[in-house]
Amino acid sequence: MKDVLKSFIFAELIYHEDPATFGDEDNLLDAGLDSMGIMRLIMFAEKEFGVTLPDTEIEPDNVGSLKSLESWIRRSGYTG
């Protein structure tokens, strides 16, 4: 799942010279993920993984890194 998220993030939302070096726990917000990017990322994740990510849970602890994002998606009902 992290690879799919990572591909989308670096193809559409954030530029990184070498995405392969971006770690699962590196900070996406510091890397440049902005408010519109977060919304687009959430919409992508909901569609791709068939879950609903509650608005009330959109916070740095859940979207701050690939690892936290994956964990949030799994907690929200993804079983794949």
Add this chain to the structure above:
Amino acid sequence: MTDSKEQLFNPGDYFTYVLDQEIRNAGMPGGYCGFALQLAETPDLSGLQKRLNLLVERFPQASANIEPRGKRFAWVATGNPILLELHQCQPDANEADETQRLLLDIFNRQESRPLTVHWIAGADGGTVLLIWLHPLLDARGCKILLDFLSTERPESFKDSPSLIEAKLAQWSFWKKLQLFFKAKRHNTAANSLDSCLPTQVEQGPQHLQLKVQRFDAEQSQRIAKLAQQYTGLTGRTLYYLGCFMRAMELVGPPAAKDGYCIPYAFNLRRQNAPTPVFGNHIGCLFARATRQQVRDRTGLFAHLLSEHKQVVRDELDLAYLPLMWLGQWLSPDKYAKVLRKQHSGGELSSLWFSDIGELSWGKTGFLGVPVTDLSLMCWMTLPPGLALLACQHNGKLVLSYSYLSPAIDEAWLEAVMARMNVELLETAES
């Protein structure tokens, strides 16, 4: 353009060209925008000129004319150099006032070139002013352009095809059609709420003026915290917009109608990407609220956030792209009516707004010199005759208000700015 002398407008370029024409038709210089960077010392000006020469060599449309191509328009390179224009503050005048006077003198002059660069020399440092015509590039592109002028690695900056057209190419015909009708319905809804305006004046000679509201680091952190509290991680822009709506409502809108509508752009560029440099890669969204909604502070932010989320969930952010694509085949005056007019015939936009985000040059500064301050400006249509450009500089919020005088009453704007202060910081009176 790098391998051709001609570049057709992309849908975003034409969108901004139409507004440029509206501004020119009203007797003003056109859809020009400006970034003014105050530098602590005089940079290497001959180095800057060399970099401008490299810019024209690498990106010929930086020095180009707009020419019609059938029903569409194109940038056609002239090959003319962009010469750094030098200005000097009078030594006996207050330097800040004198710099502002020169900035506005330059910005108010009639111009046909798409990009000009100026150095306004002060006693020690001075101000770099970059003025560009919006169809040439968007504000995010201007930051990239400034980075190109300053970087030690100019070879990493490349042009690339229009991101709007790349996005459109990903969709089937039916998907485009579906999105087009979504956008049209969205527009129809936006056009049904008559917008309050900051002036009743619709014509007459105007002069562009500028007022800048600066917040220190502590205030800026407080505003960021409040923005997150009210509009969440996804909506700092909405916080600024909501605060402005309330400030205007509480001071009293000079043209009072049903509610507020403030279009705002979102950028398709990836954050921090050095490419594309030129072109407009933007979509358009609307923040709307009735006057009644605006009077309830907490309810307003909840409304704006809910509306924004629904827009993204419904893909309305992307839906505007097919509409812009079809708009390319409308004449500028017909397209302008679609963009500006409500069902009642009134003006749609209560304000022109853009949140440009972080504009910082790190430890190395611009051309190796620390950027101590900045201000932004842009021309806009009349009405509304008022534009608010927001950015962060080294973590400090800067709000630049461009306004047309005499259309916008200066005392009214000062009252709105004072109220904006209260709303943003949520001091006791808000």
